[in-house]
Amino acid sequence: MHIHNGKLYWPQTTEPFEPQPVHEQLEWYDVVVIGGGMSGSLTAYQLAKQGKTVAVVDKRQFGTGSTSANTGLLQYSNDIMLHELIDQIGERPAVRFYELCLEAMDQLDQVAGHLSGRADFIRRPSICYASSVEDVPKLQKEFETLSKYGFPCEYWDQQQFENNLPFSKPAALITHQDTEINPLKFVQGVLRLAENHGVHLYPFTDVENVLDTSQGIEIRTSTHLFRAKQVVYTTGYETVPVGERIGADINRSYAIVTKPVEKISEWHERALIWETKRPYLYMRLTEENTVVIGGLDEDKPEAPFSNELLEERGQKLLDALHEHFPDQTFEIDACYAASFGESIDNLPFIGEHPTKPNHYYLLGYGGNGTVYSMLGSVILGDLMNGNVNSDAEIVQLNRKCGVR
Template identity: 35%
Template sequence: MDLISGQPWWFYKNGISNAYPSLTQNTKEEVVIMGGGITGALLAWHLTRAGFPVIVLEKRHIGMGSTSGSTALLQYEIDTMLTDLIGMIGEKNAVRSYQLCVEAIYKVQLICKKLKVKTDFALQKSIYYASVLKDRDILRKEFEARKKMGIDVEWWDRETIRKNIPDLNKSAAILSHDGAQIDAYQFTHFLLQDCISKGARVYDTVEVTEIKHHSRGVTLMLDNGFKLDTKKLVIASGYESQNYLSKRVVRLHSSYAIISKPIDNQKELWYENAMLWESARPYLYMRTTADKRMLIGGKDEMFSSAVKRDKLLHKKSLQLENNAKKIFPHLPFVTDYSWCGTFAETEDGLPFIGSVKEHPDTYFALGFGGNGILFSILAAEIITDLMQGKKNRDAEIFKFDRI
């Protein structure tokens, strides 16, 4: 699948961070991870630290799938609002899902500290505002639900919004104190380099053409004619993972993003450079970068083909730029890079983590939606526990047969 087109900012910013070999002989390993993006890297990091010998396979170059196009907002908010999620899966599991995402933000921070490298990680507040007046009451109920479960949030009325963000003419917003942002592409490379230093092997530009299950584990047939045998397989191929499932669990969308040239002479582009997103669906979202750029994304469409998605890139980029200028007319926004990609969402907004009967000795880590990086943290912890024979109390929430 053609996942990304245009000029994904993170690759242009970082370039080719590291080179990885291609697997050129038959081999075997206890655990094989299919997918060399942020999800596969987090899984490899957790499993390697738990003592598992690991091989990571990526058919592109490392990090050059969806990870290179990620806008990397680390928000505990699931694409399904807490109030709606409670109605779908019950209050206990809905609240726990949100709690896990809050905790995952600080787990990413801890990993970055352990790696002792620069990933542009920064704790950042987020502001979820009502797109139109009628959404104010919906947001108020959402605020009360989050407050009740202990999330650190504040209610902003129109006056408070105008005081803090004069350009944002909206009736209400939820300010969340838990949030962060990161350079996901660079983070992926740093994670894998740390894994390699502990004995893991990472190969890219090698594609799995066939998966064979047998009594001794799993055999992967590769496009270069070689094979790889493993006791346990983890499929972390992002939105392409659906190809290995007979039951459809995701809906594909096309999304668009642009990033401005650096905006000088601005200590803050807006209130504490908080991440911004709106209640409309599909929603716009905005964030800043370490070098004072403004990133804005959204304008999603149902995915039909990469060709149709790419044809809309110029039109969507202009729309996003106009949105940025409309919301913040005082900022000299000039588009520097633009890109588009395919992403997926699930019926309840939650990831799918675990195994399915049709693939024995195999685990799936399918962290979709707007906070896929945090879902990948959850997947890495749950799958590591399951491989160690430990019971994970949260695994039931994200299992495949919940829907």
């Protein structure tokens, strides 16, 4: 699958990751992780800390798939608001899922503390503004719901909004304890931590078949034969080697990154910004003082090859950025399109396959993929050790929108 096309930004900020050579492949691994992006790196690190022998295989160079196209906005809020999720799955599981996302922010913070420069992991507030007056009641209801259950947030009316930003919107919901991150630096750093815990990394290793045998699981690849007690699929938006996703859509989105700007004094606390309209625009600043803005989602699975289309979408995003910050001059440095996945029920796919023992999945579909990767690695760490995890039921594969 063609995951992205165009000029990416994050590879400009770091050197390519070169894993340590594996001098002696193990005859048996406790776990083989298929996919070495955000979900795969965090899962491998989590399992290695628990004493398991782990190998990670990726058909590309590590971090060059969806990780390099990730725009690095991390939030405990989701594309589906809490009050909407309560209506969908019930109060207890919906609130607990939001709690898991907030806990994952702190867990990611702890991991970042072990990385060089913290991988530009910086806590920021998020501003979700009402795209129209009609969306104000929805934001008010979400503020009341989040406040009721103790989530850190506040509400702005139009006057408060205008006091903090150079454009006007009728209202906004501000959530606290969110984060910006350089996703490529983060994944590279986590993979180095995993290597230090004995994880074997195999780039440019394409999985061709996965077979159950009387002794365990065989993973046949383009370069090696692996044997393992358990396997984890962290393949992101690409087709999984075993099983079928039910209730998932693969779409594509566009993003630009500007050249560095000297100063943006009216950007409230360098917050992450997004909106209620669907599909939504979203934007953030980076450590290099560039602006990342994305959106214009399309119901097509693969990134387009047309440079003309990329330029046209990039100009639309640049125009939108100028509308939000009219006194600022921006120039495009990077422009790209990328595939992303969404589940119909707005929850990730995490857990053991319902009919294939020892086959596990962590597919963080949705606008909160990095957060799902973190909370999923914790859930799998329990399940794969035979421990009870009371949260696993919320994201289990054996649901209407799951994996078969």
